[in-house]
Amino acid sequence: MTSYLARRAGIVLVSLFGASVAVFAVLAVLPGSPAQVILGTQATPQAVRQLSAQIGTNKPLWDQYLHWVHGLLIGQLGQSYISHQPIGPQIAQALTVTGPLILLALAVGTLVALPLGLGGALHNGKLTGALLGGLSQVGIAVPSFVGGIVLIIIFGVKLRLLPSSGFPGWSEPGQALRSLVLPAATLGLVEGAILSRYVRASVLDQLRSDYLRTARSKGLSRARALWRHGLRNAMVPLVTVLGLELAALIVGAIVVENVFSLPGVGQLLLNAVGNRDLLVVQDIVMLLAAVVLVINLVVDLSYRLLDPRVRD
Amino acid sequence: MTAAPVEIAGACQRDRAGIRRWARNPSAAAGGALVGLIVAVALVSLVWTPYPPLAVDPSHSLAGPSWSHPLGTDQYGRDVLSRLMAGSRVSLYAGVVSVLVATVAGVPAGLLAAQWGGVPAQVVLRLSDVLYAFPALLAAIVLSAALGSSTTTAMLAIGIAFVPVLVRVTRSNALVVLGSDYVLAARAYGRRPLAILRRHVLPNIATTLIAQMSLLFSLAILAEAGLDYLGLGTTPPTASWGDMIQTAQNYLSQDPLLSVWPGTAIFLAVLGFSLLGEGTAELRNARLGRSA
Amino acid sequence: MTLLSVRDLCVSTAGGLRLVDGVSFEVQKGERVGLIGESGSGKSLTALAIVGLLGEGLRATGQVLFENEDLLAVSERRRCQLRGNALSMVFQEPMTALNPTMRVGKQVGEALRVHRGLSRRAAARAAVELLARVELPHPERCAVMYPHELSGGQRQRAMMAIAISCDPLLVVADEPTTALDVTVQRRVLELLDRLVAEEGCALLLITHDLAVVSEMCDRVVTMYGGRVVEVGPVERMVSSPAHPYTEALLATSLAVSIDAPSDGALPTIAGNVPAAGQFPSGCAFRDRCPRRAPACEETPLLAGDATHKVACWRPITEPVGSPAR
Numbered sequence: 001m002t003s004y005l006a007r008r009a010g011i012v013l014v015s016l017f018g019a020s021v022a023v024f025a026v027l028a029v030l031p032g033s034p035a036q037v038i039l040g041t042q043a044t045p046q047a048v049r050q051l052s053a054q055i056g057t058n059k060p061l062w063d064q065y066l067h068w069v070h071g072l073l074i075g076q077l078g079q080s081y082i083s084h085q086p087i088g089p090q091i092a093q094a095l096t097v098t099g100p101l102i103l104l105a106l107a108v109g110t111l112v113a114l115p116l117g118l119g120g121a122l123h124n125g126k127l128t129g130a131l132l133g134g135l136s137q138v139g140i141a142v143p144s145f146v147g148g149i150v151l152i153i154i155f156g157v158k159l160r161l162l163p164s165s166g167f168p169g170w171s172e173p174g175q176a177l178r179s180l181v182l183p184a185a186t187l188g189l190v191e192g193a194i195l196s197r198y199v200r201a202s203v204l205d206q207l208r209s210d211y212l213r214t215a216r217s218k219g220l221s222r223a224r225a226l227w228r229h230g231l232r233n234a235m236v237p238l239v240t241v242l243g244l245e246l247a248a249l250i251v252g253a254i255v256v257e258n259v260f261s262l263p264g265v266g267q268l269l270l271n272a273v274g275n276r277d278l279l280v281v282q283d284i285v286m287l288l289a290a291v292v293l294v295i296n297l298v299v300d301l302s303y304r305l306l307d308p309r310v311r312d
Numbered sequence: 313m314t315a316a317p318v319e320i321a322g323a324c325q326r327d328r329a330g331i332r333r334w335a336r337n338p339s340a341a342a343g344g345a346l347v348g349l350i351v352a353v354a355l356v357s358l359v360w361t362p363y364p365p366l367a368v369d370p371s372h373s374l375a376g377p378s379w380s381h382p383l384g385t386d387q388y389g390r391d392v393l394s395r396l397m398a399g400s401r402v403s404l405y406a407g408v409v410s411v412l413v414a415t416v417a418g419v420p421a422g423l424l425a426a427q428w429g430g431v432p433a434q435v436v437l438r439l440s441d442v443l444y445a446f447p448a449l450l451a452a453i454v455l456s457a458a459l460g461s462s463t464t465t466a467m468l469a470i471g472i473a474f475v476p477v478l479v480r481v482t483r484s485n486a487l488v489v490l491g492s493d494y495v496l497a498a499r500a501y502g503r504r505p506l507a508i509l510r511r512h513v514l515p516n517i518a519t520t521l522i523a524q525m526s527l528l529f530s531l532a533i534l535a536e537a538g539l540d541y542l543g544l545g546t547t548p549p550t551a552s553w554g555d556m557i558q559t560a561q562n563y564l565s566q567d568p569l570l571s572v573w574p575g576t577a578i579f580l581a582v583l584g585f586s587l588l589g590e591g592t593a594e595l596r597n598a599r600l601g602r603s604a
Numbered sequence: 605m606t607l608l609s610v611r612d613l614c615v616s617t618a619g620g621l622r623l624v625d626g627v628s629f630e631v632q633k634g635e636r637v638g639l640i641g642e643s644g645s646g647k648s649l650t651a652l653a654i655v656g657l658l659g660e661g662l663r664a665t666g667q668v669l670f671e672n673e674d675l676l677a678v679s680e681r682r683r684c685q686l687r688g689n690a691l692s693m694v695f696q697e698p699m700t701a702l703n704p705t706m707r708v709g710k711q712v713g714e715a716l717r718v719h720r721g722l723s724r725r726a727a728a729r730a731a732v733e734l735l736a737r738v739e740l741p742h743p744e745r746c747a748v749m750y751p752h753e754l755s756g757g758q759r760q761r762a763m764m765a766i767a768i769s770c771d772p773l774l775v776v777a778d779e780p781t782t783a784l785d786v787t788v789q790r791r792v793l794e795l796l797d798r799l800v801a802e803e804g805c806a807l808l809l810i811t812h813d814l815a816v817v818s819e820m821c822d823r824v825v826t827m828y829g830g831r832v833v834e835v836g837p838v839e840r841m842v843s844s845p846a847h848p849y850t851e852a853l854l855a856t857s858l859a860v861s862i863d864a865p866s867d868g869a870l871p872t873i874a875g876n877v878p879a880a881g882q883f884p885s886g887c888a889f890r891d892r893c894p895r896r897a898p899a900c901e902e903t904p905l906l907a908g909d910a911t912h913k914v915a916c917w918r919p920i921t922e923p924v925g926s927p928a929r
Binding site: 208213214221 | 697
């Protein structure tokens, strides 16, 4: 088990390394130096050279790369080229919005996926099952930003129940939560629809399994047999999917934060892209990639823990 | 050497999924109809739209549906229907580019990994694992930051992000075919690996690959629309559905319908391709008696 | 009283395909009945229909009277009360029939918890006793193992422990040894024999092996093409079968071979079992029968006396009241 853990962790590290090189390389290929971009086309060559030295972009690429990675590892994420603000605290601040958003969305998604998937499986082959399946198909095809806007139209504009944009900060927890409701619902409903298909497939697998038949032959009703025997076995593929969906949520949050003008990590990233604030982009992208990879690793490990057959 | 024996009966069961059987599957039929509609609209828009999509008419801005403008106008007085039609081209183009990139890179890699195994396969698989972890949207954002916003860069990024999926699907399906008896027989009477790939593996995995490509197509449309919405894809004033929604969001209280039309268009396009992909996969599974 | 009376049982698919076509037979208290036939004859489906565990899309009609209660007509709740209790089942594939993520002891004690209301601890103790009864070495250790840690034969013993845990009146065993190594089959069958004798329960043994049936059962029901073709006491069926199919099965069962042909060739039954729903009209065995006659275009009915019935126009031996013309 520990050797497996070591191997998988090794792969994660290699992936992170590869990602960092890729991100750095792509952004370094930009025409014109960052200093040039910041100062604009009117800048004198001297000003450009001065700024380059100041922000460290006049050094050879591999030097810059190592400097950057080193900073990432020790938690010093540097300063934005443009605003000169330290990046680390900015990201931390943004996480106070993005973090709760994702957790809420995960909760909504699970609450949607479980009944939708379970119902679809139990009524498979009947009209109810087909309808539930259709519902999840529809949920998948709706883009998150469209869903968000529709929710804004209904709850924000027409009914005026919930705020349609902005985030007041955690000093007012009630208001803060209210402003997260629609975004979390947007993210969660779509992810829930996607997840529900896996739930359905997994539950169907259980219902068709031989050991469920054996359980029923002992006198357990279909529901009880599913609960006592099917659940544990259904968990295994579901945990994997949950992990993957978490990664999708993190990325989906980027779009949703834009829809609702939430000052989270996504908006930070997009603003940085718009301003050509490269270091911020690099740092955030690496952070997100690292989170996704670690989640996948954790999911992989828990999969092995849940299935005793794989444990040995 | 004796003459090459006749191909063993049952080898290379070419997919004769007749149109009729395909049409009977509800998902495939519905998906096919939607896809056909969108392709038709895109083709028509190349030669004709009710109004030029870029024609501005400030005196008629934010008008609701009427006889002259069935879907109304936007904030610049541009006809929504015309822009919607033109936008379909962008979405289809996005799907084509990304799926093409993914297929051209992913399918041969998957075949290579399946056929030859060993070190090359490991390299391919590890690379694809690394790529897989990197979310498509993130890659597109990075590329946009580096190369500037355009549909093509966005689609390249998404296409590259799709490569691991196709590598995996190709490889696992190819392995199944390569392990079958008729391929073993083909090897036994001297068929070379490339010929086996071409004559046995590809035709048998073709349908599954097409189903997967259709699903990826739907995801590409979704991703592209999202990127346009964020301002990282197609640049205005070119009509694209995502961009139309982005601007429409500013007028939600005055004209909510403005965002609904392009939203519905995206929804139908994504639904169409995804149903098509699912229906094709269902047909394939049914034909094999669920053994794939 | 007749313990189990199956009357005109039919199992059809959603599309109307008849996989089991009008099967009738009886099992008395304490009696051992063997249900025999090749794969595709519908015998497993008959067993599943009796217990009420048919798969998706299959429907059963007719009557299955268990202690005078029609199992096809009562509520699912009543069936749940009987299953694992008065009526239990042993399945063919012990590896897939046991939950791979649950310890063996917990699975063995489950029926007791459901029907006798035992606590977890009491059920665990009872499970160990049951595992000892089925001759598993170190039963306490087996109880905490997972199914994949046991051998095939051991898993099947555990399945039998489950089946007898609540002192059933009838055990339905669906090819209990087919999936096991030949060397293990005998021991497992001996165990089944002993358990059934100890419990004093009835046994419906489904198998394709006439040799097994001849040793363990009192009466035999032969099935072909979803229908019953012969029913009778085992001595009669084995010594002088009436239906050509039973005779053919006999000939192919090596342990019971009466006259091995001199050229040493193994006897076979010509042809193959047709796919479900594609049986010929009239007598289903018509195309493979060495005694085929024009009369066989019509479906023969099961007829005979109280102990022995056959469905054939030209039976080999003629039981009283056979439909032969």
